Structure formats: structure tokens, C-alpha cells
Amino acid sequence: MSHLMPELESHLAGDVTTHCFCWIIRRADEVVLGFTDHDRILNIERVACEPQTGLMASEATSALGLAVDGAEVEGALSSHRIIESDVECGAFDNAHVETFLVNWAAPEQRVLLRRARIGTVTRSGGRFVAELKSSAVDLDRVKGRRITRLCDAEIGDARCGYSGGKENGSVAGVISDRAFLASGLHAAAANWFRNGVLTWDSGGNAGRTNVVTGQETAGNDIRLDLRDSPMPDMRKGDMFSLQPGCDKSFGTCKTKFSNAANFRGFPHLPGNDAAYNYADGSGNFDGGVLVP
Incomplete structure (x- = not known):
């Protein structure tokens, strides 16, 4: 009052x-x-x-x-x-x-x-x-950990333990305020940077972050599409750092990063369908892993 x-x-x-x-x-x-x-x-x-x-x-x-x-x-x-x-x-x-x-x-x-x-x-x-x-x-913010199938760590942090994936690049050409051509990156596979966090190190957007939604080879460069707020101040030559993308799933952690031992989720937790299902022989109740 x-x-x-x-x-x-x-x-x-x-x-x-x-x-x-x-x-x-x-x-x-x-x-x-x-x-x-x-x-x-x-x-x-x-x-x-x-x-x-x-x-x-x-x-x-x-x-x-x-x-x-x-x-x-x-x-x-x-x-x-x-x-x-x-x-x-x-x-x-x-x-x-x-x-x-x-x-x-x-x-x-x-x-x-x-x-x-x-x-x-x-x-x-x-x-x-x-x-x-x-x-x-x-009061609506999540405090502590949540029991989910997906990982709740951020790629590259102390809990994740994955290192060496961060790369530095620069803007080779501006396509729009949400897409540009990047030089200096070496994608290990298709969509390697999809869902990756991009941090601007110089230019008018220095200090701001974006999430990459798309990756496409364009000659010697790589086209990156951004998900978050438009970047109207993006200019050729702007520097950035980029983490490889992770969708937080156990399969990605295991196959893409070989980091299954540090996975911070619960991939074998039964879902609602298993919890409400009857043990009548039609369901999978053999005690095996739910996610290979």
C-alpha cells in the first residue's frame, strides 16, 4: 500500500x-x-x-x-x-x-x-x-533442477564438460537483419551450429546474443539464420563467437559430442504413457533402456 x-x-x-x-x-x-x-x-x-x-x-x-x-x-x-x-x-x-x-x-x-x-x-x-x-x-522462476528427459546444462559450462567446440568468425555479408554469411567457421557436420548460441564480440551488437536456427553452406562461407531479435546494426566485418548447437537430447549428447557420461537429464525416465499403461503384455516392461 x-x-x-x-x-x-x-x-x-x-x-x-x-x-x-x-x-x-x-x-x-x-x-x-x-x-x-x-x-x-x-x-x-x-x-x-x-x-x-x-x-x-x-x-x-x-x-x-x-x-x-x-x-x-x-x-x-x-x-x-x-x-x-x-x-x-x-x-x-x-x-x-x-x-x-x-x-x-x-x-x-x-x-x-x-x-x-x-x-x-x-x-x-x-x-x-x-x-x-x-x-x-x-516466484515463477525455476530454482534448482527439474526432473526431465532433456539436459538442463548449457553446452560448454562446468556441468556439461564439453570443450573445444566454440569457434570465432566474422560477418562476410549481410543478407537481412536475421541472416548473414559467416567466414572463419568450420562446421563438423550439417546443421552443426543449429540451436547454437552466437555472441557478438564487436560492432553495434557487441555483447548481445542470438540463437542460430539454420545453417547452409554458401561457397566458402556459411549462411546463418537467427531466431531472436533482429540485428539491424549488423555490418560486414563484425566479429562473433559461436557454440555448436545442442537440442538437449541424450542422443545428440551421445552421438554428436560423445559426452553421454556428463548428460544432465533423465533420458530413461518413463513418460505418462508408461505410467498409466497396464501391464497386460502389450507394453514394453522388459526393464531395458528407453533411450538407446
């Missing part, structure tokens, strides 16, 4: 009010942006909130118990500080958003309504909608 200072409470109880909303966005890269639906700059928490930037808040829903609160902030890309490529490349993902109710006639009279994090960001034309989630969303 938000605590109102006496002056603001008295003002809101009056017949005429001069209040507005302000939003302060704190991104993971330490960039701090301020916005307001008022018509002039307001300084909140030592952050200058830009006026009339096109932001508009929906009604926030609050839930009792451990349910996740939700709200949305919708707006146009009218602020020079909101760059379209940043939205597309995920710079605002998981950013912290503070929503204030402010008396614009006396900005020191304000109250913090909620703190939230940006979840899904969708875009249509020149507008975007950012979904805000409360801190209760952390």
Missing part, C-alpha cells in the same frame, strides 16, 4: 487537482530514462522526465496473495531517447520501471505507486507496448 504525504493527500481530496504520471526506466546497461504525460519537464528522483513522449499507462491490476500483478505502458517512439533498434534488440527487456503519481504544480509532492519489470515488449508500426510485471514474477 502506497503512503501519501499529507500535502499530496490534501491536494487529491480537493475539487481541482494538478496531478500527472511519471515513469523512470532503469535498464540493465545502467541507462536511466524518465518520461511523463505532463507538458513540461519534471525532475523526479534526480531524473529529468521528458514531457509528452507518447507514453500512456493502462489500468494496473493488483492481486492478493502471490499472484503476479500486471500493467502495461503503451507509447509511440516519439522520444529521441527511445531508439527503435534498442526496443527490437531487447535493451528494455527486464528493465526496472518506477511509476509515480506527481502533483506537477509541486513535484516534491509525489508517491511511488509501483515498481515493476518490463516483460514482453511488442511493437506495431511506430508504437510499442511494454508489459509490466511485479516482483512476484520471481
